[in-house]
Amino acid sequence: MTLGDYMNQLAVSAGVASDDADLKTFLSSPSIMGAEFPKTVADKISSGLMTMDAARNNPNLHKHFFGLMAAQADEMLVETMKKHGVPDELATSIKSIDGVHKKWVALADKIKELEEAKLSATKPDKKEIEKQIADLNNQIIAEKQKATDAVTAERSQWSGRMQNQALQIMLSGYKYGLPKEIPANVVIDTAKGLIQNKIQEQKLKLDFNPDTSQYKLLTESGTEYYKDNTPVSFKSFVDQVLADNKLLETAAPITPPSNQPPTVPVGGSTVPGLSDALAELNAMLPQGL
Helix, strand or coil: CEHHHHHHHHHHHCCCCCCCHHHHHHHCCHHHHCCECCHHHHHHHHHHCCCHHHHHCCHHHHHHHHHHHHHHHHHHHHHHHHHCCCCHHHHHHHHCCCCHHHHHHHHHHHHHHHHHHHHHCCHHHHHHHHHHHHHHHHHHHHHHHHHHHHHHHHHHHHHHHHHHHHHHHHHHCCCECCCCCCCHHHHHHHHHHHHHHHHHHCCCEEEEECCCCEEEEECCCCCECEECCEECCHHHHHHHHHHHCCCECCCCCCCCCCCCCCEEEECCEEEECCCHHHHHHHHHCCCCC
16 A cells, blocks of 8 residues: 555544645655555554544453452452451451442442341440441442542543643654754654743643544633634644744745846946947947046
């Protein structure tokens, strides 16, 4: 396959519109259209990549992230039962249950059992049972919150990696005018730093949607960033920052031809538009006439 076909295939998989102007310009380049790309390499790359939809439905990813959450929830469950003095026999019984959700069911059943016992308990026993119920209820709330926080933290890390990868790909698409001896990663890191400084300077916030891999510039109040009554796209913002800092490749200036007619000396001055023959005749005349 050609390099253009493969780049177009990757762009479509990433959700880039087929009529995207920048993509069409890139793919129409003769050097891209005519370059052959090894299909074996393309297949290996494609098999190692995953779209957002494929990632959501991938059983291995689901097993991995659910496993992390379940392991953390189990660890927190053990710590909480120790902290609140849950009897060893009850704690061992709950820990032996297979499945993090079934543990919550077991705790709920135990609470119900204690509530029923409370109805017929003597006054001293009733007070202890109420304490156990309160402790177990607090434990359930705390464990659910910790499990939710663990999933949120994992998603935040994953979103951060997606954001950095999307920005890396975006900045790799520019033609920089810096010396070729400077490594590409240094150039891109420099560009990132300038962009971040400009965002902070203008007191903006960068919002990233991991589901669409799209950036949006927001003001301090959280509204979309406008300039001259027009929303400013992150791409145009980056274009301007790189251009202002002279990082982009520019064409060499062309000096336009002068429209001023040639001049020849006449008696110590110049007369425009004379031919070579008239200039020669003028030089033969006595000066000062």
